[in-house]
Amino acid sequence: MKSKISRRRFIQGTLAAGAAAATLPSLSLVAGEVEHSTPSGITYAQNWCEMCFWKCGLTAKVVDGKVAKLEGQKDCPSNFGKLCAKGNSGVFQLYDPDRLQKPLIRTGERGSGQFKEVSWDEAIKYIAEKANALKAKYGPETFTLFAHGSGEHSFVDLIHIMGSPNICIPSYSQCTGSRDIGWALTYGKPVGGKEPVDSENAKCIMLLGRNIAEALHVGELQDFINGCANGAYVIYVDPRYSKTAAKSNKFMMIKPGTDTALLLAMINYILVKEIYNKDFVENYTSGLEELREHVRPYTVKWASEITEIPEKDIIEAAEKLCAAAPHCYIHPGRRLTRYGTDTQFVRAIAILNALMGNWEQPGGIYRPVPLKLDQPHMVHDLERVEADRADGAGTDFPIASTDLGLANKMMQAIAEQKHPLKGMFVYGCNPFHNQGSTETVEKAIKASELIVTCEIYMTDTAWYSDVVLPESTYLERYDPIIITSRKSGYIQYREPAVKPLYDTLGGWEIAARLSKAMGYENHFMDVREYNKEFLDSIGLTEANMKKHGCLVGAEGDPFPVASGAEPEFHTPSGKAELFSSMMSDLGYEALPSYEAPPMPKGDEFRLLFGRLSFHTHARTQNNAWLLALHHSQVELWINSERAKNLGIKNGDDVCIVKGEKKSNPCKAKVVDYIHRDAIFIPHGFGSVSKMLTRVVGVGARDSDFTSDVTDPVSGSAGFHNGFVKVVKA
Amino acid sequence: MKKKYAMAYIVDRCVDCKACMVACKAEWHVPDEDFRTHIDTGKSPDYTDKLRLHFLPHQCNHCDDAPCVTVCPTKASYKREDGIVSINQKICVGCKYCIVSCPYDARFFNHELGVAEKCTFCLPRIAEGLAPACVTTCPGNVRVFGDVNDPKSEISALLRDAAEKHYKVWKLRQDLGTEPNIYYVQK
Ligand code: SF4
Ligand code: SF4
Ligand code: SF4
Numbered sequence: 036m037k038s039k040i041s042r043r044r045f046i047q048g049t050l051a052a053g054a055a056a057a058t059l060p061s062l063s064l065v066a067g068e069v070e071h072s073t074p075s076g077i078t079y080a081q082n083w084c085e086m087c088f089w090k091c092g093l094t095a096k097v098v099d100g101k102v103a104k105l106e107g108q109k110d111c112p113s114n115f116g117k118l119c120a121k122g123n124s125g126v127f128q129l130y131d132p133d134r135l136q137k138p139l140i141r142t143g144e145r146g147s148g149q150f151k152e153v154s155w156d157e158a159i160k161y162i163a164e165k166a167n168a169l170k171a172k173y174g175p176e177t178f179t180l181f182a183h184g185s186g187e188h189s190f191v192d193l194i195h196i197m198g199s200p201n202i203c204i205p206s207y208s209q210c211t212g213s214r215d216i217g218w219a220l221t222y223g224k225p226v227g228g229k230e231p232v233d234s235e236n237a238k239c240i241m242l243l244g245r246n247i248a249e250a251l252h253v254g255e256l257q258d259f260i261n262g263c264a265n266g267a268y269v270i271y272v273d274p275r276y277s278k279t280a281a282k283s284n285k286f287m288m289i290k291p292g293t294d295t296a297l298l299l300a301m302i303n304y305i306l307v308k309e310i311y312n313k314d315f316v317e318n319y320t321s322g323l324e325e326l327r328e329h330v331r332p333y334t335v336k337w338a339s340e341i342t343e344i345p346e347k348d349i350i351e352a353a354e355k356l357c358a359a360a361p362h363c364y365i366h367p368g369r370r371l372t373r374y375g376t377d378t379q380f381v382r383a384i385a386i387l388n389a390l391m392g393n394w395e396q397p398g399g400i401y402r403p404v405p406l407k408l409d410q411p412h413m414v415h416d417l418e419r420v421e422a423d424r425a426d427g428a429g430t431d432f433p434i435a436s437t438d439l440g441l442a443n444k445m446m447q448a449i450a451e452q453k454h455p456l457k458g459m460f461v462y463g464c465n466p467f468h469n470q471g472s473t474e475t476v477e478k479a480i481k482a483s484e485l486i487v488t489c490e491i492y493m494t495d496t497a498w499y500s501d502v503v504l505p506e507s508t509y510l511e512r513y514d515p516i517i518i519t520s521r522k523s524g525y526i527q528y529r530e531p532a533v534k535p536l537y538d539t540l541g542g543w544e545i546a547a548r549l550s551k552a553m554g555y556e557n558h559f560m561d562v563r564e565y566n567k568e569f570l571d572s573i574g575l576t577e578a579n580m581k582k583h584g585c586l587v588g589a590e591g592d593p594f595p596v597a598s599g600a601e602p603e604f605h606t607p608s609g610k611a612e613l614f615s616s617m618m619s620d621l622g623y624e625a626l627p628s629y630e631a632p633p634m635p636k637g638d639e640f641r642l643l644f645g646r647l648s649f650h651t652h653a654r655t656q657n658n659a660w661l662l663a664l665h666h667s668q669v670e671l672w673i674n675s676e677r678a679k680n681l682g683i684k685n686g687d688d689v690c691i692v693k694g695e696k697k698s699n700p701c702k703a704k705v706v707d708y709i710h711r712d713a714i715f716i717p718h719g720f721g722s723v724s725k726m727l728t729r730v731v732g733v734g735a736r737d738s739d740f741t742s743d744v745t746d747p748v749s750g751s752a753g754f755h756n757g758f759v760k761v762v763k764a
Numbered sequence: 765m766k767k768k769y770a771m772a773y774i775v776d777r778c779v780d781c782k783a784c785m786v787a788c789k790a791e792w793h794v795p796d797e798d799f800r801t802h803i804d805t806g807k808s809p810d811y812t813d814k815l816r817l818h819f820l821p822h823q824c825n826h827c828d829d830a831p832c833v834t835v836c837p838t839k840a841s842y843k844r845e846d847g848i849v850s851i852n853q854k855i856c857v858g859c860k861y862c863i864v865s866c867p868y869d870a871r872f873f874n875h876e877l878g879v880a881e882k883c884t885f886c887l888p889r890i891a892e893g894l895a896p897a898c899v900t901t902c903p904g905n906v907r908v909f910g911d912v913n914d915p916k917s918e919i920s921a922l923l924r925d926a927a928e929k930h931y932k933v934w935k936l937r938q939d940l941g942t943e944p945n946i947y948y949v950q951k
Binding site for chain 1: 774776777779780781782783784785786787789790791796799802817818819830845897900901902903904905
């Protein structure tokens with residue numbers, strides 16, 4: 036049933052939350068309003084940024100039909116007027132001649148880079164015929180999908196129509212899966228993509244490798260910097276002194292792989308000293324006594340030996356947090372695909388937070404303010420396929436999300452061919468870089484009879500595909516309106532700033548054409564028609580959205596517990612579960628233990644990788660404006676003592692070696708502030724696609740060297756057990 | 765009173781994200797390889813307990829006694845009434861004297877246009893009443909721009925507050941007598 040909300044009600048909804056909110060000036064409902072007068076030849080278009088996945092609200096300034104500049108929407112709660120380097124470089128991406136410009140069908144061997152340009156009709160017909168033949172031969176489950184980005188639902192819906200459940204959104208198994216599972220087991224709900232940590236009001240913040248300054252999401256960074264300026268005491272734990280470390284009060288260089296040991300000792304210390312938040316723990320958590328018993332062996336002394344962090348620092352961290360409680364938090368992390376034990380690691384983080392009693396407290400974990408609106412469906416009469424999945428989500432991994440799937444296990448399943456998985460669809464993501472093992476991807480590609488990639492660039496995965504469908508960029512297309520929740524709930528609007536530069540289409544139109552050509556009768560709505568219907572239902576118009584870009588529809592209290600509400604947890608016990616009853620029922624360890632990961636031997640290093648502030652995944656490396664920020668150089672961080680033993684000097688060209696494999700050269704960054712055991716490289720380099728003209732062959736591709744272990748609880752991947760050697764180029 | 769434009773960086777807030785560099789490039793079509801503003805990394809000796817790395821933005825200091833203006837043979841480089849050091853690109857002959865003379869390395873040679881180039885304090889933007897592009901985009905809210913002769917401006921308020929609270933405030937290489945107009949503020 037659709038709810039009809041008038042514009043007045045929509046706005047009132049924002050005010051209904053409380054008397055205090057009722058005094059809000061209506062201005063607060065207006066984000067990103069285009070204020071300046073518009074001289075002739077200048078127009079503005081609203082959008083949200085697609086350079087990463089934080090979706091900052093932005094306004095594009097268009098001068099004489101060309102996008103001149105992107106600026107953040109002033110009051111959009113994702114970014115409050117700001118854009119990062121990636122966001123600013125969206126202009127270069129739009130006009131990059133390296134973009135895919137026409138549909139392509141492969142003519143040479145896979146990976147040869149030989150394609151012919153074809154019309155959309157030809158490309159669509161080709162895919163439809165091949166796909167229908169595959170379906171007839173192997174059944175509908177033969178299709179797999181790897182999809183990520185604002186348009187991902189277009190292909191998700193298409194694959195459902197085609198009849199396959201084998202749909203993967205890699206942001207689960209390759210990123211936040213373990214985190215969200217570990218958190219949900221404790222608190223009854225996942226962390227969510229806009230981490231609800233209240234940095235601004237925190238008195239103490241502990242980050243375990245959560246590199247907020249470099250894995251940069253504007254809103255999260257703003258909150259963090261404000262928190263630092265407001266005097267938060269920041270404890271930063273990482274084998275490497277990152278840019279976030281530079282903002283910390285206390286940097287603790289940890290031996291990589293041992294974070295859980297640190298947390299368990301802190302939990303033990305806090306329980307023994309009885310400095311936890313007694314009111315919260317006694318009333319709203321379950322399993323305190325089991326926990327107390329369980330962590331008894333994990334002493335500070337024991338942890339200090341394992342983590343190489345001095346005992347006094349571990350104690351100090353525990354005491355600082357407890358002194359600040361409940362106005363403190365231990366960050367649940369984001370990409371938690373480290374050692375194959377990540378769910379239990381997050382459980383330890385969640386438990387430590389629970390001991391602080393920071394649930395829905397200022398400076399702790401806040402409750403995102405929901406904006407509940409009925410949205411229309413882009414595809415009419417869509418029946419979602421509920422059959423068993425080939426990746427084991429829901430079966431081998433009973434609590435893994437069946438909506439998001441396990442991209443890691445799916446790729447392995449395609450490579451192994453226990454089921455005939457023959458038709459691979461890829462939308463907006465790049466398995467060659469996001470999977471832990473490029474060998475598995477190569478095998479999967481060999482085993483597939485049809486590979487279709489929808490992209491804006493010729494990624495490494497597109498390079499190995501049979502058909503490459505060029506998508507319009509976010510600045511050239513409409514997308515269905517999105518609803519976002521942070522400390523308020525808001526809607527965001529995307530409209531094209533310019534017409535498509537090349538022969539490209541938006542994902543929804545591509546999916547609709549494919550569906551029709553394959554003979555399915557489902558009706559796909561036109562995106563604009565969808566937006567109109569949705570806006571109508573809430574009493575708004577396209578003109579409202581064109582003007583504001585982003586509209587706040589729900590204000591509310593992000594700290595209901597601090598305001599006197601009873602904490603609520605959708606767990607089996609109704610409490611925050613220190614001892615997880617669900618894990619116990621499923622046969623997993625109900626309390627986290629320390630399990631040492633494999634360690635590097637002899638002259639090996641553990642390969643760590645991560646983000647730079649100015650690149651996203653493997654998507655932005657070819658952007659000349661961003662490349663210029665680091666002179667196209669890819670740095671490999673190596674500990675000074677280890678480097679000396681290898682005769683490596685700062686600035687030397689070095690390669691990563693593992694067995695027969697050797698990377699392209701990187702520049703050695705020889706520093707004493709990375710742990711001896713580890714090297715670090717930025718993610719996303721070392722592409723093989725020759726149509727990424729500025730970065731082909733530049734730097735190392737981490738996925739050639741990482742591990743691909745599996746977390747037994749979440750089913751997610753673990754990448755950081757890859758051991759490598761470093762040699763001079 | 766005459767305007768005197770200046771900028772302050774609250775350096776504790778900078779994370780070296782380089783958004784400022786790219787926003788400036790986008791706004792002014794700075795050639796791909798060049799930037800009008802940069803971020804330096806400073807080190808202090810003890811990283812275990814204190815900040816070891818800090819991030820220090822820099823750009824043209826719009827000096828009151830600017831060596832680039834003094835050495836310019838064509839008067840293409842000049843100091844405006846409002847304090848901005850400007851380059852008239854129409855009469856710049858690309859001799860590069862100014863580039864060499866700037867002690868802050870703020871200028872570069874624009875190979876596409878054959879002239880010297882540097883930060884303009886976003887002159888056309890500020891004339892429209894907008895903040896400079898780097899200020900507008902900075903996710904850290906590091907950069908504060910305005911008229912130091914206007915006591916009501918944000919920058920005047922910041923500098924007053926810094927003086928009252930004894931924050932550390934400095935400018936680059938004041939020993940040179942160039943009288944720069946960029947303030948570094950550390951809380
Ligand atoms: S954080 Fe940066 S890249 Fe991500 S959405 Fe915001 S501006 Fe875009
Ligand atoms: S945008 Fe701001 S925080 Fe980022 S590097 Fe520039 S001055 Fe520093
Ligand atoms: S003030 Fe304008 S020209 Fe100067 S560095 Fe900032 S954005 Fe560039």
